[in-house]
Amino acid sequence: xxxxxxxxxxxxxxxxxxxxxxxxxxxxxxxxxxxxxxxxxxxxxxxxxxxxxxxxxxxxxxxxxxxxxxxxxxxxxxxxxxxxxxxxxxxxxxxxx
Amino acid sequence: xxxxxxxxxxxxxxxxxxxxxxxxxxxxxxxxxxxxxxxxxxxxxxxxxxxxxxxxxxxxxxxxxxxxxxxxxxxxxxxxxxxxxxxxxxxxxxxxxxxxxxxxxxxxxxxxxxxxxxxxxxxxxxxxxxxxxxxxxxxxxxxxxxxxxxxxxxxxxxxxxxxxxxxxxxxxxxxxxxxxxxxxxxxxxxxxxxxxxxxxxxxxxxxxxxxxxxxxxxxxxxxxxx
Numbered sequence: 001x002x003x004x005x006x007x008x009x010x011x012x013x014x015x016x017x018x019x020x021x022x023x024x025x026x027x028x029x030x031x032x033x034x035x036x037x038x039x040x041x042x043x044x045x046x047x048x049x050x051x052x053x054x055x056x057x058x059x060x061x062x063x064x065x066x067x068x069x070x071x072x073x074x075x076x077x078x079x080x081x082x083x084x085x086x087x088x089x090x091x092x093x094x095x096x097x
Numbered sequence: 098x099x100x101x102x103x104x105x106x107x108x109x110x111x112x113x114x115x116x117x118x119x120x121x122x123x124x125x126x127x128x129x130x131x132x133x134x135x136x137x138x139x140x141x142x143x144x145x146x147x148x149x150x151x152x153x154x155x156x157x158x159x160x161x162x163x164x165x166x167x168x169x170x171x172x173x174x175x176x177x178x179x180x181x182x183x184x185x186x187x188x189x190x191x192x193x194x195x196x197x198x199x200x201x202x203x204x205x206x207x208x209x210x211x212x213x214x215x216x217x218x219x220x221x222x223x224x225x226x227x228x229x230x231x232x233x234x235x236x237x238x239x240x241x242x243x244x245x246x247x248x249x250x251x252x253x254x255x256x257x258x259x260x261x262x263x264x265x266x267x268x269x270x271x272x273x274x275x276x277x278x279x280x281x282x283x284x285x286x287x288x289x290x291x292x293x294x295x296x297x298x299x300x301x302x303x304x305x306x307x308x309x310x311x312x313x314x315x316x317x318x319x320x321x322x323x
Contacts, residue, residue, distance in 0.1 A: 005197045006190075015187040022179050026172065029318035037322060041314040049307045056190045056303045058296075063128060066135055073139035077146045081153065088154050 004061040014055045021048050115291040127293040134297040138304050145308050148260050152315060155252055162246035164320030166253030169234060171225060175317040178221050179309065185214035186306045193299045196282075199289030205282050211302065212275045215268055222265055229254070257316055264312060267305045274298045 025044045033040065054060040059070055113123055120126035156163045192207035233241035236255045244250075278298050281287050287295055 006194065008191060008194055011187055011190045011194070014190075015183065018183045018186075019180060022176065022183065025314055025318065026176050029172075029314070029321040032322040038319055041318055045311050045314050048310045052186065052303050052307050052310070056186055056306075057300055058193075062131065066132055069132065069135045069139060073142045076139075077142055080143070080146060081150055084150055085153060085157070088157060 004058070006055065006058065006061065010055055014051050017051060018048055113290060115286070123290055123293075127296070130293045130297050131300070134300045138300065141304060145260075145263070148256070148263070149311065149315070152256050152260070155249075155256065156319075159246065159249040159252065160320070162249030163253050165244060165246050166250045166257070167317060167320050169229075169232070169250075170257070170317045171228070172317050172321065174221055174225050175313055178218050179313045181214050181218045181221070182306050182309050185211050185218070186303050188214065189299045189302045193292070193295050196287055196292035196295040197289060201282060201285070201287075204287070204295070205279060208275055208279045208282065212272055212279075215272050215275070219265060219268055222261065260312055260316070264305065264308050267308070271302050271305055274301060
């Protein structure tokens, strides 16, 4: 097969970043940042997930078709989360009736 | 040249034994397998996505109760489990590399390491479940919570057990897949030419890791301060 073989060095670097991010996210959780706590925790989680998808799951080296499927899944998940939360979070705004 | 795993085709040439008839070559077959696995993972994204959505809706509705619930979970055990899973993803990624480069013994050891780490995760998870059982934090008629927000903390624990339970079920299935891959590596079915089974098993394993990467902050960490 003519597939791309990722050098093991890349895996070790990604592993180290993931571990450091885990330590940071635990440490930050005990500091009161107000609403920013949620933003930081979820941003770090998204960053870690992207690293796993791109490098451990080889999407960075995959075909355009695989890219389309991966991006499509995140896009549809985003629609589900955004529209539903858009409904629930704005219900209190109702001023009529 | 007459390789012994010849696959008679009736049109005069010989294929790799793992090559299905409708593919031109193993590279094309491997790409199709990877794409197929990703399509399955899309259904998994939406499956777990539905649970994350329920979590978000109720968390936004009852933020204090969810914070009270989070405080009952053990951050140390959850953190250790996160590190264990990330390490298992590293051994899995290295296993794919060993398969691609045809290092059969290394591949088998890395699969065993991945399974040991996966089993360690489940062991630590069961210790946590046991603590919750002892504290009567299992939702139902026996549920006990002596602080405020009794009913909504029960809701938090329902989601906790549902989400981590389904995640653990995926881990158990993952261990089954790894056992299967270990047997295939042992028998020499997996080779440097035909490593696709290890690759797509790895995709599944990493996906289950990603689910935990989101579960850990959402269940254990949010609302931890103060």
